[in-house]
Structures are given as structure tokens and as C-alpha cells.
Amino acid sequence: xxxxxxxxxxxxxxxxxxxxxxxxxxxxxxxxxxxxxxxxxxxxxxxxxxxxxxxxxxxxxxxxxxxxxxxxxxxxxxxxxxxxxxxxxxxxxxxxxxxxxxxxxxxxxxxxxxxxxxxxxxxxxxxxxxxxxxxxxxxxxxxxxxxxxxxxxxxxxxxxxxxxxxxxxxxxxxxxxxxxxxxxxxxxxxxxxxxxxxxxxxxxxxxxxxxxxxxxxxxxxxxxxxxxxxxxxxxxxxxxxxxxxxxxxxxxxxxxxxxxxxxxxxxxxxxxxxxxxxxxxxxxxxxxxxxxxxxxxxxxxxxxxxx
Ligand SMILES: [Zn+2]
Ligand SMILES: [Zn+2]
Numbered sequence: 001x002x003x004x005x006x007x008x009x010x011x012x013x014x015x016x017x018x019x020x021x022x023x024x025x026x027x028x029x030x031x032x033x034x035x036x037x038x039x040x041x042x043x044x045x046x047x048x049x050x051x052x053x054x055x056x057x058x059x060x061x062x063x064x065x066x067x068x069x070x071x072x073x074x075x076x077x078x079x080x081x082x083x084x085x086x087x088x089x090x091x092x093x094x095x096x097x098x099x100x101x102x103x104x105x106x107x108x109x110x111x112x113x114x115x116x117x118x119x120x121x122x123x124x125x126x127x128x129x130x131x132x133x134x135x136x137x138x139x140x141x142x143x144x145x146x147x148x149x150x151x152x153x154x155x156x157x158x159x160x161x162x163x164x165x166x167x168x169x170x171x172x173x174x175x176x177x178x179x180x181x182x183x184x185x186x187x188x189x190x191x192x193x194x195x196x197x198x199x200x201x202x203x204x205x206x207x208x209x210x211x212x213x214x215x216x217x218x219x220x221x222x223x224x225x226x227x228x229x230x231x232x233x234x235x236x237x238x239x240x241x242x243x244x245x246x247x248x249x250x251x252x253x254x255x256x257x258x259x260x261x262x263x264x265x266x267x268x269x270x271x272x273x274x275x276x277x278x279x280x281x282x283x284x285x286x287x288x289x290x291x292x293x294x295x296x297x298x299x300x301x302x303x304x305x306x307x
Pocket of ligand 2: 185186189195294295296
């Protein structure tokens with residue numbers, strides 16, 4: 001009985017009931033289990049909601065940074081800054097470059113302005129602190145457009161955009177909609193933006209930063225792109241890479257001299273989507289000096305390539 005008393009006390013102390021130990025166990029268990037289940041369910045709901053809130057809060061910057069190019073950005077000491085786009089394109093592309101320039105200039109943190117080109121369109125060599133934009137018949141390379149960024153640490157030091165007339169001269173891609181999308185997207189990459197979506201087959205998001213099989217409604221940046229730019233360029237830097245010499249960034253001269261016309265020179269493939277129709281390559285020169293290559297492949301060429 002001594003043991004029974006201890007149980008009783010234990011039962012009373014814990015639950016405020018006057019049932020004995022074993023009796024309490026047998027009679028209380030269903031009730032307590034129900035209470036416990038209800039409480040667990042309640043806590044689970046509250047807990048999951050709180051967790052969602054926490055995850056949302058915690059990962060919001062990361063999720064949004066997912067639309068930036070890993071946070072790479074032009075260094076500048078004030079906003080808005082003006083990025084020069086070197087015009088190395090033929091008359092057939094001038095109106096698209098002009099549209100792209102004015103489209104991105106809607107951003108509150110930056111403006112782009114078209115200046116005389118300094119590159120031979122065929123190799124489209126970069127110029128420090130600017131983006132050289134080129135078109136040419138680059139051949140059956142497989143790619144419609146390529147954007148390349150030279151980075152020093154987290155800062156973009158120069159960029160190039162190439163659009164491939166070998167494909168834009170074909171019936172499939174020789175449309176204002178395709179020209180507009182690719183020009184807009186590649187220049188968008190040189191600002192530090194990533195794609196918003198890399199599925200070619202889903203509904204268009206209404207931004208040129210969205211892969212699609214039908215570019216008709218993905219012609220210009222959308223508000224999310226501008227929001228993303230505002231985030232990327234929220235902080236100010238103590239130095240500037242806009243319009244400055246690469247040597248002032250400690251950039252190896254070889255980074256500019258290399259031929260970057262094909263995947264063989266783009267370095268390691270760091271990301272591939274949709275069967276390789278959109279790819280990101282990284283060429284690492286050490287010391288935080290990297291060249292990134294964003295490429296959008298032509299559909300037919302990709303099929304040929306994968307065979
Ligand atoms: Zn910075
Ligand atoms: Zn792209």
C-alpha cells in the first residue's frame with residue numbers, strides 16, 4: 001500500500017486529481033491523450049505558422065537574391081548610377097538596344113545610356129566599367145545570346161552582351177519579340193539580375209528575365225526586376241567600378257584578353273536548366289576574379305547539340 005500511496009501522491013501532485021497511480025493511468029489516459037492530441041495539433045499549427053514566418057523572414061533575402069546574380073553588382077558611391085552600353089550593333093538591332101536601354105533605365109537605382117561602341121563585334125572584347133553590346137553571325141554555336149560579367153570580389157567590373165545573328169537571321173528567331181526578349185534579358189544579366197523563371201513551358205511572368213517558348217508577353221522588365229535591382233543596389237560602396245580601369249580592381253589582364261566565344265572557354269558549368277537551354281558558366285582566375293557567362297541556347301541547336 002505504501003507504493004499505492006506514493007502513486008496517489010504522484011497523481012495528485014501532477015494532475016490535481018485524487019486518483020491513484022494505476023487507476024489514474026487507466027482512466028485518465030484516453031482523456032489526456034485527447035487533450036494532448038488537441039494541444040499538439042494546436043502547437044503544430046501555431047508552430048508551423050511561426051516557422052513559416054521565420055523561414056520567410058530568414059530566407060527572404062536569399063530567395064530574392066536568387067534573382068540576382070549571386071549578389072554581383074557594380075560598385076558605385078551613389079544612386080542612381082549611369083552604366084554605359086557600348087553600341088556595337090548593326091542598324092537591325094539599334095531599336096532593340098534603345099528599347100532595352102530605356103526599359104532598364106526605369107529603375108530608380110540606375111540608368112543606362114548608349115555610347116559609341118569600342119569593340120569589334122566579332123569578339124566583343126570588354127571595356128572596363130562598361131557593357132559592350134554586340135551582334136554578329138557567330139556561327140552555329142548553339143546560343144542565341146550570351147551575357148558575360150567580369151567580377152572582382154562581389155563587384156562587376158565590365159560586361160558584354162552578344163546576340164547571334166546566325167539564329168536571328170532564321171525565320172524562327174527573326175521576330176521583334178525574340179530580339180527584344182534576348183537583348184533585354186542579356187543586358188539585364190549585366191546589371192546583376194538572374195532569371196525569374198527558367199521553365200520554357202510555363203505561363204509567362206511578363207518579364208524578359210523569364211525563359212519562354214513564346215516571347216510575346218515577355219518583352220520588358222517587370223516590377224519584380226526593379227524591386228530586385230533596388231535590393232541589389234540598396235547599399236553604397238566606397239569605390240566604383242562603373243567606368244573605371246580593371247587594373248584598379250586588381251584584375252589580371254589575361255581576364256580581358258581571353259577568347260570567350262564558346263563553352264570551351266567559359267570555364268565550369270555551374271548551373272543548367274531545362275535540358276541545358278539556359279546555362280551559367282564560371283571561369284575562376286583566382287583572388288576573387290571571375291568571369292561568368294549566362295547563355296540562352298537556341299532550341300533547335302540545343303536538340304542538335306544533345307544528339
Ligand atoms: Zn557593393
Ligand atoms: Zn539569361
